[in-house]
Amino acid sequence: MKSLLIRNVVLNGKPADILVRGNRISRIGRNLEDKAGRTIDGRGMTALPPLINGHTHAAMTLLRGYADDMGLMEWLQTKIWPFEGRLTKDDVLVGSRLACLEMIKSGATFFNDMYWHWHATAEAVEEMGLRALLSPVFIDGGDEARGETNRRMVEEIHGGLDGYSGRVRFALGPHAIYTVSADNLRFMKEFARAQNVPIHIHLSETADEVQTCLKSRKLRPVEYLDSIGFLGPEVFAAHCVHLAEKEIDLLAANRVKAIHIPVSNLKLAVGGIMPMAALTKAGVSVLLGTDGCSSNNCLDMFQTLKFAALLAKHQSGNPTSMPAHEAWAMATTDAARAFGLDLGLEEGRLADLILVDRERPEFVPGYNLYSDLVYSANGYCVDTVLCDGRVLMSRRKVSGEKEIIDDARRVARRLCQAG
Amino acid sequence: MKSLLIRNVVLNGKPADILVRGNRISRIGRNLEDKAGRTIDGRGMTALPPLINGHTHAAMTLLRGYADDMGLMEWLQTKIWPFEGRLTKDDVLVGSRLACLEMIKSGATFFNDMYWHWHATAEAVEEMGLRALLSPVFIDGGDEARGETNRRMVEEIHGGLDGYSGRVRFALGPHAIYTVSADNLRFMKEFARAQNVPIHIHLSETADEVQTCLKSRKLRPVEYLDSIGFLGPEVFAAHCVHLAEKEIDLLAANRVKAIHIPVSNLKLAVGGIMPMAALTKAGVSVLLGTDGCSSNNCLDMFQTLKFAALLAKHQSGNPTSMPAHEAWAMATTDAARAFGLDLGLEEGRLADLILVDRERPEFVPGYNLYSDLVYSANGYCVDTVLCDGRVLMSRRKVSGEKEIIDDARRVARRLCQAG
Structure with a gap:
């Protein structure tokens, strides 16, 4: 040994x-x-x-600085989605390597990811030596055929995990309540229970998401997920910005983990900041994440830590909120525990x-x-x-750094020319 | 040459x-x-x-991490002020050198400072090769004798500037409206006009400052300064968090420069964020600053830039607010112009x-x-x-880096033991 x-x-x-x-x-x-x-x-x-990055889309390093300072829907529809539509599996490998490089250089050894081309990100994680919990994006857009393709993808990936080391783990990635049908959310919940895999979902990021849900279902997003039996300790919910008190209670009662992503929330002007004090007071485990590079635009968890700690003070009007040692634990040992990682500077x-x-x-x-x-x-x-x-x-110094950077530039040039 | x-x-x-x-x-x-x-x-x-740091207290590097996560008044009264009371001129030299080192290492070549022991900070700036606008803290606490000592200090420093290079400039530093009498504010305004020197003041940082002013003078802070004829283009006003519409108009009409210090404002939970969009719309020139190391706790203007740009989007609910190129200009060329520096990457x-x-x-x-x-x-x-x-x-690599760090640690140990 x-x-x-x-x-x-x-x-x-x-x-x-x-x-x-x-x-x-x-x-x-x-x-x-x-x-x-x-x-x-x-x-x-x-x-x-090490730092634990609770939410990102690693391969989106390829979109860093591609489109900023734009309105959310214009940004998604005219820039992000068309660009992503051109990404091949090889591109995702290149972009994920760049993300791994950046996370290594800022002290993170684990990240919780959701993206297209699952196997490519898994390959980058294996090569670069990191740990990750990876979920393939599951979006059906209400289309049953697309849902069926997604369900097969989930089963195939999960069925073919034997080749991977223990550093790569698989999770389900229903994108959000507004992009995945109730039937498919239920499918994933059952799959997660049966196979003992985590679920990673975007939840209550924008006021618009809440309004649309209220309009169509007469329920707020967390209430809706509760109504279909989706909530549970295996669920990692990214953003959780717009929450009513009863939703906080539901998250706590179901031991859902909430991921605070302050830099992205400010940059995209989602209209709020996660009510972290209320969540932690209710007993919800709160983690921190960077989000992908198109909405942050870096993967440095130290920066996310400072934003989170300072916003907690600002939000509460109390400079004693989220003291430094608590913030540090939240981004390291507490987060490791939430992801079931046996980390910590102790023998064994x-x-x-x-x-x-x-x-x-x-x-x-x-x-x-x-x-x-x-x-x-x-x-x-x-x-x-x-x-x-x-x-x-x-x-x-990280091995292969120059090649990773050169590859990413080359791929980005090709993707831009194709656009 | x-x-x-x-x-x-x-x-x-x-x-x-x-x-x-x-x-x-x-x-x-x-x-x-x-x-x-x-x-x-x-x-x-x-x-x-280069970056331009619009507001700091350089020597407070010696207090970095000395007291955080505390309520404002407890923090000042039990930690910051007693520590500062023990600082000698030599300590300020050591702390200012450390600040200069940190600013060089993050690309700032100019800073606007307010602190005790003016000559020590000036000496550090000369040694380290930077530029600075330095104001000695002027606090009278309503005490006429103390005011008299301060006025003599101002006249002595200004009378003895011949030995300094053009990189060091002198400004007046009335601490704030709640620590300096109206008479002494008027003295400084007259001195500034007669001698053509800038004025650097803390203004409308906390809601408490506004309430106290309203109670004692029936005027908000900016209105009060206007009523005594203090406002003008030579005034650099740090913070400007709590402003009514009419105060924004007064700042614009008098061409006061407002310094946005977002990191410190969040960390101390001052209860607001500078209304930057309203200020710039009214035509007020807005600069960015880090504040001192006890309330930030670093002097990296890149970080302040990101906080400012993201808070602008959050505050307006509009992700197109403060786009990157505007933010960059605000912290570099626009700020240089506001401080009368002939900077920019052009011949001459x-x-x-x-x-x-x-x-x-x-x-x-x-x-x-x-x-x-x-x-x-x-x-x-x-x-x-x-x-x-x-x-x-x-x-x-910066010359003398190790000695600067060692000196600061030695001085900090002595100051802590004395406390």
């Missing part, structure tokens, strides 16, 4: 060595010895759990960790590590990234 | 060489020759104007510029430079910084 010894890092404020065997943390202590394996000099570095757990370089102005003087991480740093403070026992980045 | 040739950069989308002589841009063209001076290889780099102008490295994931594919700068990048994309014709950073 391969081993790796990280020497002289700071862990929980004290010097420590971390010994990794295979894909797990084997020992944490002082002056550990390991003659067989690789050694990393961690002097000046602080070891921390999976060897996912980051080494942060605090020898830079934004960590000086250095009174409070969590405050510096959340309010002052950005993803560039991450020097080294380990995932599943493997070093994915060392001294900010 | 010293010269510097920057070869093969991208400027306005095309390859160019930039020849600097002394402190000005001498020529811009292709295949320029210069045998005498230094040459910088700019391949892969994009030349851009002052040689302040940054070279941005786009060979990183957050600039890929690279459809739209301004979108990538505002929505995707952070200050770490800045590779090289020129100010006044001098190279302050090259390949992200």
